[in-house]
Amino acid sequence: MTELTLYNSLKREKEVFKPMDPKRVTMYNCGPTVYSYAHIGNARAAVVADVLFRVLRHIYGKDCVKYARNLTDVDDKIIAAAKETGFPMYEITEKFAKIYQDDLAALNCLPPTSEPKATEHIGGMIALIETLLADGYAYESDGHVFFDVSKYDEYGQLSGNTLDALKKGDRVGEGEVARKKQSADFVLWKPERDGVGWNAPFGRGRPGWHIECSAMAKSELGETIDIHCGGVDLKFPHHENEIAQSNCAHGKPMANYWVHNEFLNMGKDKMSKSLGNVVLIRDLLKDWDGEVIRLALLKAHYRSELIWSENLLKESKKNLDDWYRVKNDCMRFAPNVKSKGNAETIDFFDDLDTPNLIKFLSDTGALQSLRNRLVHEGMTMQVQLEMQDALVIGYGIWLRTANLLGLLQKDPEDWLRGKGKEGGLSDDAIDNLIKERAEVRAAKNWSRADEIRGIFAAENIILEDGKDGTTWRRG
RNA sequence: GGCACCAUGGCGGAGUGGCUACGCAGCGGAUUGCAAAUCCGUGUACCCGAGUUCGAAUCUCGGUGGUGCCUCCA
Numbered sequence: 001m002t003e004l005t006l007y008n009s010l011k012r013e014k015e016v017f018k019p020m021d022p023k024r025v026t027m028y029n030c031g032p033t034v035y036s037y038a039h040i041g042n043a044r045a046a047v048v049a050d051v052l053f054r055v056l057r058h059i060y061g062k063d064c065v066k067y068a069r070n071l072t073d074v075d076d077k078i079i080a081a082a083k084e085t086g087f088p089m090y091e092i093t094e095k096f097a098k099i100y101q102d103d104l105a106a107l108n109c110l111p112p113t114s115e116p117k118a119t120e121h122i123g124g125m126i127a128l129i130e131t132l133l134a135d136g137y138a139y140e141s142d143g144h145v146f147f148d149v150s151k152y153d154e155y156g157q158l159s160g161n162t163l164d165a166l167k168k169g170d171r172v173g174e175g176e177v178a179r180k181k182q183s184a185d186f187v188l189w190k191p192e193r194d195g196v197g198w199n200a201p202f203g204r205g206r207p208g209w210h211i212e213c214s215a216m217a218k219s220e221l222g223e224t225i226d227i228h229c230g231g232v233d234l235k236f237p238h239h240e241n242e243i244a245q246s247n248c249a250h251g252k253p254m255a256n257y258w259v260h261n262e263f264l265n266m267g268k269d270k271m272s273k274s275l276g277n278v279v280l281i282r283d284l285l286k287d288w289d290g291e292v293i294r295l296a297l298l299k300a301h302y303r304s305e306l307i308w309s310e311n312l313l314k315e316s317k318k319n320l321d322d323w324y325r326v327k328n329d330c331m332r333f334a335p336n337v338k339s340k341g342n343a344e345t346i347d348f349f350d351d352l353d354t355p356n357l358i359k360f361l362s363d364t365g366a367l368q369s370l371r372n373r374l375v376h377e378g379m380t381m382q383v384q385l386e387m388q389d390a391l392v393i394g395y396g397i398w399l400r401t402a403n404l405l406g407l408l409q410k411d412p413e414d415w416l417r418g419k420g421k422e423g424g425l426s427d428d429a430i431d432n433l434i435k436e437r438a439e440v441r442a443a444k445n446w447s448r449a450d451e452i453r454g455i456f457a458a459e460n461i462i463l464e465d466g467k468d469g470t471t472w473r474r475g
Numbered sequence: 476g477g478c479a480c481c482a483u484g485g486c487g488g489a490g491u492g493g494c495u496a497c498g499c500a501g502c503g504g505a506u507u508g509c510a511a512a513u514c515c516g517u518g519u520a521c522c523c524g525a526g527u528u529c530g531a532a533u534c535u536c537g538g539u540g541g542u543g544c545c546u547c548c549a
């Protein structure tokens with residue numbers, strides 16, 4: 001069986017991945033708080049998790065991987081948004097959950113096997129908090145319930161923080177400190193706000209940020225899961241606190257492997273709302289196909305910073321155009337090749353090395369030359385059949401590799417022709433112009449032929465005169 | 476202040492001791508009525524300094540520069 005290694009943030013080293021049960025591999029990914037549009041950084045985290053999901057499915061079998069990604073639908077920001085807009089909370093969260101799912105679908109992200117909502121797991125959270133209170137890991141104070149970090153010796157193991165160090169860098173407000181035994185304690189339950197609250201033995205209120213993931217991971221996947229993933233920024237405090245809660249409540253590790261993806265930035269500046277340089281998935285999708293965005297996100301290794309730029313998108317588009325051209329030609333000679341099956345891409349299973357896999361897709365050497373010779377050269381039937389056999393093998397590996405990355409999922413002709421802009425030439429108009437151009441070319445009326453080419457150029461349509469006539473595509 | 480990460484050609488990005496990937500862009504040529512596609516050829520790099528070694532982009536130490544986390548954050 002293919003061996004997958006993963007860099008485990010908890011141990012700070014690469015390890016061979018071994019699931020507790022190969023028939024039921026579990027992964028949990030911290031999903032969004034649904035109160036606004038998702039940005040490209042959210043997309044990176046989701047795409048990385050999706051690639052991991054695809055790889056696990058490839059290795060262990062489609063039905064053997066359980067992937068939960070939560071939707072946080074109760075939170076101060078949502079309450080504030082509800083107050084501001086006058087819409088009820090659930091309308092806001094449902095709207096943006098749908099948008100999130102649609103955006104990710106456009107990036108070829110497979111739906112997770114479950115998408116639990118925080119509000120549907122309040123009971124589980126309350127049960128966890130009760131356990132923590134009963135066992136002395138948590139305490140009540142001024143309508144709140146806090147986790148007492150001094151009761152958990154391992155606290156800080158994920159982020160490398162020590163309680164002493166945390167005290168020095170402490171930026172917690174005075175009000176909070178007054179309620180807590182120590183500033184590093186974090187809130188499990190807080191009082192009702194603006195009518196948002198649930199009844200609990202320790203008082204009516206709403207959950208703190210971290211407890212929801214512990215409750216949902218337990219409910220959807222179990223007390224110990226195989227892989228927990230998310231962005232590096234979640235390492236502390238979010239994941240650190242999840243570990244503390246879950247480990248103390250269950251007496252066993254929350255997750256065996258912690259996988260964190262690095263940040264995406266905008267070159268000089270961090271992407272932030274105050275700088276006004278937040279790039280929304282929704283906006284990018286207006287100008288770029290989702291696969292272009294996906295490829296751009298996968299060009300850097302997930303543990304490296306990714307600098308987002310227009311050039312990165314352009315290059316990704318160019319790569320995909322080339323690959324789709326290869327796919328288009330190969331489909332003519334190897335129509336029965338399936339996208340599912342073995343992919344001989346061993347390197348890829350070394351900590352999800354997407355850049356190396358992209359290299360493999362680009363560096364198609366033998367495949368390209370087979371395809372080019374079949375497309376462009378005349379040859380005897382005997383030679384052609386031999387070459388077709390070789391192409392079926394090479395193309396199969398290539399296509400399945402692309403599939404592992406979630407790329408080349410579309411019909412190549414549709415891809416190459418692209419979507420026309422509103423008010424642009426219709427496909428029929430294009431065909432008619434091509435017909436006219438063929439006629440004037442036959443009459444060697446080059447000025448009219450060039451004029452027609454000019455019309456196409458203005459529409460960003462590229463003509464290709466081949467031996468079987470003229471084809472076109474959008475640039 | 477504490478913790479962690481990173482530094483390769485115009486751009487992206489492999490490469491953990493020797494043979495200097497790969498892609499994009501560029502340049503020259505073939506082909507084309509002109510193009511596109513395709514093919515052939517081609518330049519450019521390893522942040523700085525010291526050390527280890529026969530030999531370092533790759534190991535060690537020291538700089539410099541950059542980034543993230545320590546507050547909501549993918």
